[in-house]
Amino acid sequence: MDALKKGWFSELTDLLPGRCFSMQVEQVLHQEKSKYQDILVLKTKSHGNVLVLDGMVQCTEFDEFAYQEMISFLPLCSHPKPQRVLIVGGGDGGVAREVAKHPLVEAIDQVEIDDRVVEVSKKYLPFMAKGFDSPKLNLHIADGFKFMEEHVEYYDVIITDSSDPIGPAVSLFQKSYFELMKRALRPGGIVCSQADTFWGHLENATSMRKHCRDVFAKVGYATSYVPTYPHGQIGYALGSLNENTDFESPVFQLTQQQRKEMQLRYYTTEVHKAAFALPAFVVDAIEADECKD
Incomplete structure (x- = not known):
């Protein structure tokens, strides 16, 4: 206030x-x-x-879909059979809304530490919180770290919809968190985490990608435009246990009819491919980071 x-x-x-x-x-x-x-x-x-x-x-009612769709469909469409999905965070329900749309997803676990965010979102953000109504979803009010420790080699895709690296979300930006996600994945599993903006926060963005690179066989860093986020852009760090994963060429490609049936307003197969094209200064920062090893 x-x-x-x-x-x-x-x-x-x-x-x-x-x-x-x-x-x-x-x-x-x-x-x-x-x-x-x-x-x-x-x-x-x-x-x-x-x-x-x-x-x-x-999130805002004006542009939330740009973030929710991308953090969901980038990993889902990069996996050949994303049957079991875990969402960490996402108490507003937006990611659950999008993940439930994917036809190959059979079961979704969502673990959110703050039950008040869920309840407030249900009341004031129903356009997002309707994701909690999906019959595919099981919502758990719990600590994401402890929850994953109890689900070893269980999920095909893990999506971390965290707030910014302050308060309860700080631990979700550490290498130990990516190691924990790796143990919770089935063979060939994929993760996707909110990874800050490279405008003004380039060090944070490259750090998140490095955490992925240190833990997973294949990594990627993608972006989308979200006007109300810092600098109007947000990044996504992706990691796969399968070294043959090609994040830039989704295995599940949507037709225009499928996109419309899913009521997607931002994500398309073409946008997916383009999301991994990065400005030269970001590419240089990534290459410099990799040369440190």
Whole structure:
């Protein structure tokens, strides 16, 4: 609430020094401090309902689909048979909504540590929280680390939909987390994690990719445009236990008819392929990082 001034919310945080993103607020729909984080839901003039955790915008009604679809379908369409999927985080329900659309997915476990995010999302973000209604989904309010320790070689795909590296999400950006995911995967399994933006956070982005590279046989780093995220762009670190995985050429390719039936608004097979094309300065940073080994 300290960031609400004269009818505007401004994303003021040390993670984004020297800049902020602001939205005009029509109404504060909800505000509380849960056991883990500050939760704020706003009705804004330009972006619809907005979820804010610890002062950082997590999703807006205006553009959430760009992130939810990409973090879901990049790994799902890179796996030949993604039957069992684990979602870590994603308490707003958006990733569950998208994963459930994939015809080869049979069972989804979702583990979210903060039950209040789930309940608040159900009330104020129903366009995303409807993902919790899928018969494929089993929701667990628990610690993701402990949950994966109990499910060794169980999943085909693990998707980590984390908030920014502050509060309860910090541990999800460490190498030990990627090692834990590896143990929870069946042979040929794939992971995909939110991996920051290379605009201003290039070190974080390359660090996430390095964690993948240190643990998995094949890695990739993809991006998508999300206007309300820092610098309008977000990255995804992908890793596969199968060294023959080609992230840039999805094995499951959608026809236009399938895309429309799934009600996808951002992801297409063409967008999937293009998502791995990176600017020269990012490629140079990745190559420099690999030369350190």
